[in-house]
Amino acid sequence: MKKVIAIYPGSFDPPTNGHLDLIERGSKIFDELIVAILRNPDKNPLFSLGERRAMLEALTADFKNVRVDVFDGLTVDYAARVKAGAVLRGIRALSDYEYELQMAMMNRKLQPDLETVFMMPAEQYSYLSSRLVREVAKLGGSIQDLVPEMVERRLREKLDPAIKLQDARKMKPGKRA
Template sequence: MRIGVCPGSFDPVTNGHIDIFERGSKLVDKLVIAVSSNPNKHSLFTMEERVQLIKNSVSHIPNVEIDCTSELLNDYVKSKDSRIIIRGLRALSDFEYEFQRALFSKYLDDDIETVFIMTNNKYSFVSSTGIRELAKFGGKLDGLVPDEVKTKLEERFSSGK
C-alpha cells in the first residue's frame, strides 16, 4: 500500500490545501494529512480545531486520514509506513523553502521522497497567513476557504478572541 503524508500547520485550512489533498489522494492508496504545530508561529486555532475543520472539509475524499504530529517529519513518515511526502507549491518562494526541506529529508533518509504538486492557479495567492489577515479585517473570504472555516474565522474575529 502506498501511503503519502501531507504535512502542515493548516491554520486555517484553505481551498488551496483542499485542492492539494484531493489531487494528492489520487497518487497514493492512503493520504495522511499530518497537522503539525509550528513552534515559530502563534496558532489562531488549536490543534483540535484544525483537525476538526480539516475532517469536515475532506469528508468527500475516501482515502484520507487526519492525524497530529509534533515530531520530526521523517520520523513521523516512517511511523506511518510511508516513504512519500506530498507538498503543495504556490510560487517560486515556496519552491525554494520546500526544496531545502526536501533536501534535509533526503539527507536524513535517502528512502523518503518528496512530491511537489503545483497549486491550481485560482489559489496561487491564497495562504493561511493571508487568510487570517483578511479575516481579521473583515475581508471577503468566499471561495478561498471552506464554508465552515469562513464561519469559524468570522466568529473568532468578531468575538475578539
C-alpha cells in the same frame, strides 16, 4: 503492488481551498493520504490543534483514502511511524521553491528512502495562503471562494468584531460588497 502512503504535513491554520485542492489531487495518486498537522511550538496559531483537526476531518470526510492526524518532531520520523513513502508539499510560486527545496533535501539526507512530491494547485489558489486568509479576515475583508464555508464561519466566530464591521459595510447602500 505495494501501496504508497503519503503524508501531507503543514500548519493548516486555517485550512484553505488551496490545501483542499492539493488533498484532492494527492488522494488521486496515492493509495492513502494522511493530512498531518504539525504541532509547532514556535508558531502561535489562531486555531487550536483540535479545531484544525475537526475542520480538516469534516472537510475531507468524502475522500475515503484520506485521514487526518497530528504529529510533532521530525517529519521523517513521523513518516516512518505511519510507513509513508512520500511527503506531499504544495508549490504555489517560485518563492515557495527555495524553502521547499531546502526542506526536501534535508529530509532526503535524514531519510533517503522518503520521497518529496510537489504538486501545484489550481491557478486561482496560487496566491492563497493561510497567513493571507487570517490577515484579510482580521481586517474584515471577504475570504469567500478562498476557504470552505465552514472555515469562513469559524473565522467569523473567532474574529467577531472585524467580521461584524464587514457585514455592516455590506449593508450600506451604494457601496460595493
